[in-house]
Amino acid sequence: MTWEEVASGIFVKQFGSDDVNVAAIVGPAGVTVVDTGGSLTEAHDIVTDLTKRFSVPIVGAINTHAHYDHSFGNSMFAALGVPIIGHHRIPAHYDAFEGPRLHAWCAGHTRDADKDWEKVVLTPPSVLITQATTFTAGGREIKCLPITRGHTDTDLAVFVPDARIWMLGDVIEESGPPMFGSGSWPLDWPKALEELLLHVEPTDVIVPGHGSVVDREFATRQAAALNAVTTAIRDAWTAGMSIEETLATVRLPWPEWMLRSALERGFSQLSVE
Template sequence: MPDDSARFTEVAPRVWVAHYDWMHVNITLVGGSDGLLMVDTHGSAAQARLVADDVRRLGAGPLTGLVNTHEHWDHHFGNATMVEQFGDMPIHATEWARDHLEESARHTFEQYERDTADPRRDEVLATTVRPPTHTFSSAVQLDLGDRAVELVHPGRGHTAGDLVVRVPDADVLLGGDLVEESDPPFIGDDSWPLEWPTTLDLVLGLMTDRTVVVPGHGRVVDRSFVQDQRVDLGVIAETVRDLASRGVPQSEALAQGEWPWDPALLESAVRRGYEHLPRAQKRLPLV
């Protein structure tokens, strides 16, 4: 199924973002004198070929490096295609993302094998996984020639291995799925909802009031949007803590809590939150 043709739009000097309709994914290019760094590569080989065409259409230079913001398939299933289309290049990610990427991909393939009605099934299953080649644990600086780009692991949130990309001279921050605009951030079975708010505090500390923020999905936003999202995630974390401290069973938490988002989106958040609470913050319900 073809995606609507997207064009890279310059959101800051030599930083271009293309937004694709499927999953509202954002692909970002950061330009330097040595070439282009691509952040995330889309969710299938077929879609990545469309992204590659858009890179060529932009004509801003050779593609010389890739970054995967985390191990979820919609952010790295285009890796192999980019290498096939543009030649071998480093693929950067956190150590956690590299170590868990193939396991995560296996779960995705199993899901698409079962879902025979999904119109994207064949193209996803036809994708070859190419893991990251260059990893770090805390922070690393990439040299693009006349520009430095920083990759920072600010803590656990959407996954245990999220990274953000900072382009200091352009005042741009790429948030991966720690920040989402098209929907509330996805809290899944591998998320860390109690730590996510403090992780975003560190991310906010990398911004100014003028920072251009590119979320993993959705429209480009600003610092105040991220601050508002941090507040919502903080409410979720504190609500879990409060309910557990009052002895509310996990099975009743969604019904009893006052949540900033639709409770249907928070089943994993509550389960993971209860799992991660220290014993001292839990109170057994009275019988």
Template structure:
């Protein structure tokens, strides 16, 4: 197979990388070139700060993404349990794809366009079936910034009701931060892509042999959490409602998160793909560590409030007994403590 490729470089000419332009795959180079001439790629025009390039066709490159088949036709990539940086290119969250008889559904897309291209190539290494859906589990940049190449490949992007607005409100901050964290060339060509459709109530997607139940969740990890249950395998894709190894991050409601975990734990799933770590855990046992951490935050924050401690002092002690259980604890716990204290103080 042949794919359309382009050399992306900054206007200043300092950094470059080879990029895949999905949507032009063909059995022959001539057919790929003809498709490029018939429909020049819009993606290049949307890449701000990129020097003009001339796309070309070449044999399909291998994917740089490592994936594991955790259930029939179900593949998971485990992101690094690290802060996003040049060494990992923003690849710090788990993502997955399910291959059905009628097409492919992708759950989360990674932290950069380059990672989204790698997801596309990982899928194409296993099937030429159409990529029908990209399901975004929530708004955080390490889960959404790889969306563009999957959309170019034909995927309809789905997210929870409210995701479009949440992404728009944070677009500048997220793009600026990730561009700084990852640096060039890793972030070249990356842009935020809004959902094509928002999910406001439970719905099923049938991709042929895999019936995927999409469930928008109440305010919990964020205000935009969406879970996916594959009814054919009883496998739950939780997004960041479940963490493993990586310290949980609270960007919504502590109490709401605990309620959502309890409800999910009573559901039919037998295994879970967490947003970080794993990449696969038994269910509901897989929620224990996340809920224990949240429970400690709640207990400590209530005690600090009752004792009249100021937030500046309480944020340094809330949750400290959990330090030995998590990586990146020093990065995230203080802000989690602040969020927990603030929420409970106004109960």
């Protein structure tokens, strides 16, 4: 697979066994990479590939969120002196979720034998974003917009105004149902996405965290699907149903293990409301 140009001067390529979408924002003076891969090996592949394909230096890296497949390659970019930009809550998310996960994976409680977990050095972004921020990198204007908590509480929308393209990480997924994983907020996700979509034009291009590029219509449908999960969680909670009872009755297009994770997260949130 090669870098596919999905908007003017914006290229996407999938890396690693998780097929994570890595984007290259190419300007006259440099390239900014969006997401850094799930391991040092993947990050090394990304750097080698960027250098081979684009004859400009790597001037920046951005994390769409804290999850391992999008940020565990950070240390490679830090070692090259490349500034890494990300949501201000990534350090806290690392402490609560990705750090303990990495620890467990290194201890061998994992099926992912293809990952070099021991070589991963958790490296939070060097530039933490707390509000909508526009900057120029390599001659391209880039806007980073923190998204209200949903897929995680570290989601960052990356927008390139001159190409009308959005890189949204796993707030949107195309290759499968969006994932309720570590640190997700299933009760808040649909609203967060709907709020974000107010900024998106019908002809804008959206790069999901995994899968092919989509448009606003696709994202609107995904917001509605996520809303069905939120409603199911709230209804089950109100009816006093257990997670097992809910799983036995709901009909939603998600695998059971993901719905279980969504229900666990949703119920624990409702229990303190």
